[in-house]
Amino acid sequence: MERLIEMIPVFGQSLQETVIMVGFSLFIATLIGIPLGILLVITQVNHLFPNKIIYHTLNTIINIVRSLPFIILMVAIIPFTELIVGTSIGIEGAIVPLIVYTSPYISRLMETALHDVDRGVIEAYQAMGASRTQIIFRIMLREARPGIVLCLTIATIGLIGATAMAGAVGAGGLGDLALRYGYQQWDIEVMIITVVILVVLVQLIQSLGNWAARKLKKSA
Amino acid sequence: MIQLTDIHKSYQVGNKQVEALKGVSLQVEKGQIYGVIGFSGAGKSTLLRTINLLEKPTSGSVIVNGQNMLTLKEKELRQARKKIGIIFQHFNLLSSYNVFDNVAEILRMNRVPKDVIKRKVEDLLGLVGLSDKANAYPSQLSGGQKQRVGIARALATDPEILLCDEATSALDPQTTESILELLLDINRKFNLTIVLITHEMQVIKKICDQVAIMENGVVIEQGSVLDVFSNPQEQTTRNFIKTVFDDQVPQEILSKIKETGPVSKIVRVAFRGDAALDPVLGTLSARFPISTNLLYGSITTIKGTALGILLLHISGEDQAIQDGIRFLRESVYRVDIVSPEEVRS
Numbered sequence: 041m042e043r044l045i046e047m048i049p050v051f052g053q054s055l056q057e058t059v060i061m062v063g064f065s066l067f068i069a070t071l072i073g074i075p076l077g078i079l080l081v082i083t084q085v086n087h088l089f090p091n092k093i094i095y096h097t098l099n100t101i102i103n104i105v106r107s108l109p110f111i112i113l114m115v116a117i118i119p120f121t122e123l124i125v126g127t128s129i130g131i132e133g134a135i136v137p138l139i140v141y142t143s144p145y146i147s148r149l150m151e152t153a154l155h156d157v158d159r160g161v162i163e164a165y166q167a168m169g170a171s172r173t174q175i176i177f178r179i180m181l182r183e184a185r186p187g188i189v190l191c192l193t194i195a196t197i198g199l200i201g202a203t204a205m206a207g208a209v210g211a212g213g214l215g216d217l218a219l220r221y222g223y224q225q226w227d228i229e230v231m232i233i234t235v236v237i238l239v240v241l242v243q244l245i246q247s248l249g250n251w252a253a254r255k256l257k258k259s260a
Numbered sequence: 261m262i263q264l265t266d267i268h269k270s271y272q273v274g275n276k277q278v279e280a281l282k283g284v285s286l287q288v289e290k291g292q293i294y295g296v297i298g299f300s301g302a303g304k305s306t307l308l309r310t311i312n313l314l315e316k317p318t319s320g321s322v323i324v325n326g327q328n329m330l331t332l333k334e335k336e337l338r339q340a341r342k343k344i345g346i347i348f349q350h351f352n353l354l355s356s357y358n359v360f361d362n363v364a365e366i367l368r369m370n371r372v373p374k375d376v377i378k379r380k381v382e383d384l385l386g387l388v389g390l391s392d393k394a395n396a397y398p399s400q401l402s403g404g405q406k407q408r409v410g411i412a413r414a415l416a417t418d419p420e421i422l423l424c425d426e427a428t429s430a431l432d433p434q435t436t437e438s439i440l441e442l443l444l445d446i447n448r449k450f451n452l453t454i455v456l457i458t459h460e461m462q463v464i465k466k467i468c469d470q471v472a473i474m475e476n477g478v479v480i481e482q483g484s485v486l487d488v489f490s491n492p493q494e495q496t497t498r499n500f501i502k503t504v505f506d507d508q509v510p511q512e513i514l515s516k517i518k519e520t521g522p523v524s525k526i527v528r529v530a531f532r533g534d535a536a537l538d539p540v541l542g543t544l545s546a547r548f549p550i551s552t553n554l555l556y557g558s559i560t561t562i563k564g565t566a567l568g569i570l571l572l573h574i575s576g577e578d579q580a581i582q583d584g585i586r587f588l589r590e591s592v593y594r595v596d597i598v599s600p601e602e603v604r605s
Binding site for chain 2 (some may be wrong): 158160161163164165166167168169170171174178179182183185186256257
């Protein structure tokens, strides 16, 4: 027990690293993923900007990236990571693959969220003479807000899982902690506490996301 | 106001070509309420959507308000669409906006000043009877209330035409009635031209001036509602009218009457409005040596005008019957000989 109290700063440090990695890569991945998700929807046949080439290219790239497990993706893109941040280890080294991993994930989830916007509503505003940009930004994105929040919630949770693997490149974080103490030194206590922290974190994020989505839905 | 000429529309479904519209023409005058009725799949929804080019016809011309819609550039088309409001069967409201914002959003998109929007939306909500619901969300409204929001939204851009795409089909009869009243009201108030499609003859009967009956992508019959109701030409039209009043003579009676030969006839008499009060039948029996038997009688209101339909079985001397029918033709709106079958030219 005493030993565990001594380790509180270690847990704190790891949690902080996880939060930094998740937060930063989520932010960038959202900036990339949301526009790609929009593009994925509006370039489809019979949508606002039908364009087969853009749609199929995007669709294929996303599928390829999405089919790689994170640990493999991380290794596979080491040259790219080094090109961008100058290193392939540590937090910086982990954030690049985390972004590459999460952006297509977010764009797929965005696609689903935007697809849930009633086609009839879009048609109604087309019929009223709204421009296509107005329809994307003022109708689709707004109507899809609950879905977008849930999509980002799922992406965040996925990211937490991926950061655990980022421990493999010495990025730190809770996953790294579990790996070093729990797996390599067979320290059951540290392992259990790490698991508990992760479970609580994921629960919190999911509840927060659900709450926000419900708030946005405003359904009686 | 609206002139559709020889509209064709075909879709590619898989590797099959489906023809939704096969050369439809119709003309709607300003201030008219024009109804298009047909079963589902008849092509009426596609037809309605060609007016604002939500559906682009494969061939044909669409002229709205003197403007050839098919030659407009995207920006001009958007401008033209602002003058054509539309309401839908499933309302298509924004679920994340309250009632006020649902009506206001299109005005904001059009960069209307804030204070103007506020006044306008309040007026419109007053018009549709939802002033107290401005802050409610669509999910908190009944179907009828949602359609009222839809109507207010459609009127926000001051359109000259309102398209109604099965606007009452998802509503119960009573709510339908009140929505139709509202449409009639705004038609009169703003001299708004309304084109509606429906599969309910009640809707046509209640508010339309003109009607077109569609089947398999073509208009099979069109004319003033009163004319079509008093003398339908096509079987499909008769079937629709039957849903409002059923004046079919049972087959047994028809064949019995047929046996009696030329000494008797079944006559369908349609009379309008005040003619209902004239003692036509009394005069008929008194002036001509014929006997008149009433087989069926019904009176209904078509957009405020009474339309009565009688089926008379007249028997007597041939000449007397002819004279009697001539007298009827002079006195009432329409007389058609049902049996023996009249040869139509």
